[in-house]
Amino acid sequence: MPDLKLKEKPADSESLADRMTALGRAARAAATQLASTSAEQRNKALRGAANEIRQHSGEILKANQADMAAAQERGLGSALLDRLMLDDDRIAGMADGLETIAELPDPLGQVLAAWDRPNGLQIQRITVPLGVIGIIYESRPNVTSDAAGLCLKSGNAVILRGGSESFASSSAIWRCLQAGIESAGLPPDAVQMIATTDRDAVGYLLSSMSNYIDVVVPRGGKGLIKRVQEDARVPVIGHLEGLCHVYLHESAATGMACDIVLNAKMRRTGICGAAETVLVDRAAAARLVPALVARLLAAGCEVRGDAGVAELADGVLPASEEDWDTEYLDAIIAVRVVNDCGGAIAHIQQHGSGHTESIVAEDEQAVRRFFAEVDSAILLHNASTQFADGGEFGMGAEIGIATGRIHARGPVGAAQLTSYKYLVRGTGQLRP
Amino acid sequence: MPDLKLKEKPADSESLADRMTALGRAARAAATQLASTSAEQRNKALRGAANEIRQHSGEILKANQADMAAAQERGLGSALLDRLMLDDDRIAGMADGLETIAELPDPLGQVLAAWDRPNGLQIQRITVPLGVIGIIYESRPNVTSDAAGLCLKSGNAVILRGGSESFASSSAIWRCLQAGIESAGLPPDAVQMIATTDRDAVGYLLSSMSNYIDVVVPRGGKGLIKRVQEDARVPVIGHLEGLCHVYLHESAATGMACDIVLNAKMRRTGICGAAETVLVDRAAAARLVPALVARLLAAGCEVRGDAGVAELADGVLPASEEDWDTEYLDAIIAVRVVNDCGGAIAHIQQHGSGHTESIVAEDEQAVRRFFAEVDSAILLHNASTQFADGGEFGMGAEIGIATGRIHARGPVGAAQLTSYKYLVRGTGQLRP
Numbered sequence: 001m002p003d004l005k006l007k008e009k010p011a012d013s014e015s016l017a018d019r020m021t022a023l024g025r026a027a028r029a030a031a032t033q034l035a036s037t038s039a040e041q042r043n044k045a046l047r048g049a050a051n052e053i054r055q056h057s058g059e060i061l062k063a064n065q066a067d068m069a070a071a072q073e074r075g076l077g078s079a080l081l082d083r084l085m086l087d088d089d090r091i092a093g094m095a096d097g098l099e100t101i102a103e104l105p106d107p108l109g110q111v112l113a114a115w116d117r118p119n120g121l122q123i124q125r126i127t128v129p130l131g132v133i134g135i136i137y138e139s140r141p142n143v144t145s146d147a148a149g150l151c152l153k154s155g156n157a158v159i160l161r162g163g164s165e166s167f168a169s170s171s172a173i174w175r176c177l178q179a180g181i182e183s184a185g186l187p188p189d190a191v192q193m194i195a196t197t198d199r200d201a202v203g204y205l206l207s208s209m210s211n212y213i214d215v216v217v218p219r220g221g222k223g224l225i226k227r228v229q230e231d232a233r234v235p236v237i238g239h240l241e242g243l244c245h246v247y248l249h250e251s252a253a254t255g256m257a258c259d260i261v262l263n264a265k266m267r268r269t270g271i272c273g274a275a276e277t278v279l280v281d282r283a284a285a286a287r288l289v290p291a292l293v294a295r296l297l298a299a300g301c302e303v304r305g306d307a308g309v310a311e312l313a314d315g316v317l318p319a320s321e322e323d324w325d326t327e328y329l330d331a332i333i334a335v336r337v338v339n340d341c342g343g344a345i346a347h348i349q350q351h352g353s354g355h356t357e358s359i360v361a362e363d364e365q366a367v368r369r370f371f372a373e374v375d376s377a378i379l380l381h382n383a384s385t386q387f388a389d390g391g392e393f394g395m396g397a398e399i400g401i402a403t404g405r406i407h408a409r410g411p412v413g414a415a416q417l418t419s420y421k422y423l424v425r426g427t428g429q430l431r432p
Numbered sequence: 433m434p435d436l437k438l439k440e441k442p443a444d445s446e447s448l449a450d451r452m453t454a455l456g457r458a459a460r461a462a463a464t465q466l467a468s469t470s471a472e473q474r475n476k477a478l479r480g481a482a483n484e485i486r487q488h489s490g491e492i493l494k495a496n497q498a499d500m501a502a503a504q505e506r507g508l509g510s511a512l513l514d515r516l517m518l519d520d521d522r523i524a525g526m527a528d529g530l531e532t533i534a535e536l537p538d539p540l541g542q543v544l545a546a547w548d549r550p551n552g553l554q555i556q557r558i559t560v561p562l563g564v565i566g567i568i569y570e571s572r573p574n575v576t577s578d579a580a581g582l583c584l585k586s587g588n589a590v591i592l593r594g595g596s597e598s599f600a601s602s603s604a605i606w607r608c609l610q611a612g613i614e615s616a617g618l619p620p621d622a623v624q625m626i627a628t629t630d631r632d633a634v635g636y637l638l639s640s641m642s643n644y645i646d647v648v649v650p651r652g653g654k655g656l657i658k659r660v661q662e663d664a665r666v667p668v669i670g671h672l673e674g675l676c677h678v679y680l681h682e683s684a685a686t687g688m689a690c691d692i693v694l695n696a697k698m699r700r701t702g703i704c705g706a707a708e709t710v711l712v713d714r715a716a717a718a719r720l721v722p723a724l725v726a727r728l729l730a731a732g733c734e735v736r737g738d739a740g741v742a743e744l745a746d747g748v749l750p751a752s753e754e755d756w757d758t759e760y761l762d763a764i765i766a767v768r769v770v771n772d773c774g775g776a777i778a779h780i781q782q783h784g785s786g787h788t789e790s791i792v793a794e795d796e797q798a799v800r801r802f803f804a805e806v807d808s809a810i811l812l813h814n815a816s817t818q819f820a821d822g823g824e825f826g827m828g829a830e831i832g833i834a835t836g837r838i839h840a841r842g843p844v845g846a847a848q849l850t851s852y853k854y855l856v857r858g859t860g861q862l863r864p
Contacts, residue, residue, distance in 0.1 A: 115826065117824070117826055121815060121819065121824075123825060131807075131837055210661070215837075215838055229642070229665070233661070256860040259860065260860065263863060349464065371855050373468055375464070376853065377854065379856065381855075381856065381857045382861070383861040384861065384862050387553065387856065392553075393555060393854070394549055405562050405647075406647055406838065409851050409853065410854050419838070420842075421808065422809065422810045423813075424810065425799075425813045426812060426813060426814040427814055427815075428814050429814070429815040429816065430691055431824065
């Protein structure tokens with residue numbers, strides 16, 4: 001691993017603007033180079049980075065132990081410590097992840113559409129990189145390799161800014177990425193990292209770098225996403241929250257309905273694709289609610305229900321209006337009885353976050369209506385909301401699930417980190 | 433035409449925020465309704481609006497005469513007066529334009545991709561409307577019908593804000609659009625217009641309506657676009673400028689090279705796809721430059737050249753560094769001799785705006801390199817840059833040419849005003 005030092009203590013004479021502009025220029029130059037590289041070269045860089053991570057896992061662990069010690073000293077909570085912590089498995093996971101990304105089909109140079117015009121012009125729309133991507137993330141050090149890997153795969157240069165608590169870990173990983181990139185003969189500035197001593201760097205990046213950054217992807221909690229969306233003068237691909245619903249239509253089979261809700265809620269409660277609210281058709285409530293509540297309680301899940309639910313099952317706490325708008329990210333679920341499919345759709349329109357919803361039903365007409373009228377990034381029929389994931393979609397990896405409607409929606413993988421251009425071939429055509 | 437009055441003098445007690453929020457809510461409700469409409473209904477609304485415009489052309493003309501008189505009184509320039517002016521032909525053009533949009537294929541419900549997963553999940557990605565689009569434009573009243581027509585076609589609600597100088601004309605057109613929409617049984621709030629007496633409305637729309645507006649499309653000069661990009665807290669699809677190049681490779685045929693440059697510059701000098709700079713390979717300069725300059729001068733075009741050009745032809749004014757960065761939008765062209773294809777690409781990278789560039793060449797390898805390395809929305813080979821147009825691309829109509837890289841790039845037609853969602857069909861799958 002070459003000795004690529006991060007400027008942790010920049011010279012005072014160099015202003016933040018100067019440092020950020022230098023970073024931006026270097027990223028833009030690297031992006032221009034990357035745009036003309038072959039898939040083979042980019043995949044070689046990804047595999048090289050995976051090797052570097054495996055070879056330097058000891059250094060990465062050591063850096064992580066320093067981060068962990070500092071975090072414990074500062075009294076950070078156990079959830080954050082868990083996100084921050086690296087071990088051999090997690091480091092191997094990062095290396096494997098980069099190799100998986102290398103195996104994906106090349107997202108660049110794909111012909112999205114091709115047609116001929118009556119005047120003989122031949123038009124093609126082909127994929128190209130977005131350019132320079134800014135990734136702002138929090139305490140998970142593995143985002144460093146996951147996000148940079150997807151950017152590299154799609155020919156984009158990336159500027160990383162991780163959380164201060166994971167800075168030593170992220171820097172160690174980043175050095176491995178740069179070494180891998182260099183081993184493939186690509187420009188190391190394809191992946192740059194902002195020192196966390198530059199406290200105002202995020203603000204500067206969001207507000208003053210539209211010449212150098214094509215899009216910012218925030219990865220983290222609500223606070224981060226909100227800040228980015230408020231301050232950004234550059235385009236943002238972000239997700240706000242995942243307030244996911246499971247709707248049990250009256251035609252739902254009892255066993256499947258319970259299995260799906262249990263999986264959607266309890267498989268992992270802390271991810272954005274976890275279900276937060278179950279809506280049950282009134283016509284089937286007497287059949288579905290008792291079975292469902294018993295299963296949830298037995299699994300250790302707190303159940304908050306409206307009056308219609310409470311009268312059908314024991315152990316249900318009363319739900320308030322606020323519950324319909326709460327992303328618990330915990331072993332708590334809100335259950336409500338609705339009149340019919342229209343009632344479920346209206347509830348989701350009012351309270352949903354546009355992330356992922358599932359309908360459990362045997363009635364095909366209800367499914368069609370739900371699919372047509374619910375406006376969320378991902379709609380599922382007879383499947384768990386926890387499938388809302390780029391890997392589960394077969395996209396290999398993802399940088400997040402976008403809930404916005406511009407550019408990318410749903411899982412954001414390498415293919416979503418592309419733009420396109422038109423290539424038009426003529427034989428001397430002039431416009432009349 | 434129903435008597436749909438625009439609140440030109442809102443009650444003082446109603447704040448701008450209240451009025452804008454009401455507008456936003458109404459647009460969101462209309463968007464929800466529009467998303468479930470059939471193509472037939474939306475096309476019926478477009479044809480209905482075209483009929484209303486034809487039937488009420490007298491009223492539109494009268495409104496336009498009032499706008500024109502006020503503009504002349506205020507001493508506005510002839511270019512602006514020409515953009516503002518409507519006559520029978522232009523009004524017929526608006527109606528025809530709406531009918532052309534009605535004939536286009538439905539951009540909604542298109543299956544962009546479909547695949548199955550090993551666990552049996554069937555995944556589809558299908559197109560859906562963006563939601564609510566804000567259009568901010570200047571003096572051309574026909575943007576009212578063109579832009580609203582494309583939004584309606586793609587199932588989007590739209591909030592229009594035209595320039596104050598064209599307000600009477602735009603309002604008359606807008607009333608026809610609403611009448612057409614109502615005649616098809618669709619919600620008239622699908623197309624709303626902001627009164628120009630709400631002076632701070634644009635600022636409010638850009639900064640405070642992210643809950644109600646999914647994307648803003650500015651249509652107008654540099655000043656407008658810049659203001660929108662600086663102030664927007666909502667996503668923007670915009671184009672900055674069209675500094676288009678024609679590169680004459682040494683393999684270019686003399687006649688075709690001259691024809692293409694003449695058409696690219698002089699067919700219409702004021703459009704964004706007009707060429708502003710010609711780059712000529714040094715190896716062919718002695719053959720190409722004299723013929724080209726003679727043709728340009730004969731056509732009444734001012735030619736500004738570097739030393740290499742000036743020594744090969746008479747009548748060439750000296751070009752300064754500034755010329756390479758100037759979008760003349762006039763009968764002026766800058767001509768420069770470059771060493772080779774790499775020199776042309778480097779010039780375009782430094783000075784281009786990412787809009788449209790053309791290479792004239794018989795050498796296929798040069799074309800491939802130019803297509804691969806130049807990063808603009810539209811690249812042409814042996815064809816005029818003035819083909820940079822949604823209609824010429826066969827997209828029926830466009831709301832502009834996007835030079836950004838997010839969401840849409842190049843001509844923005846009805847299909848580009850869509851997002852997508854994932855529909856996933858299962859048989860009870862749980863995530864392991």
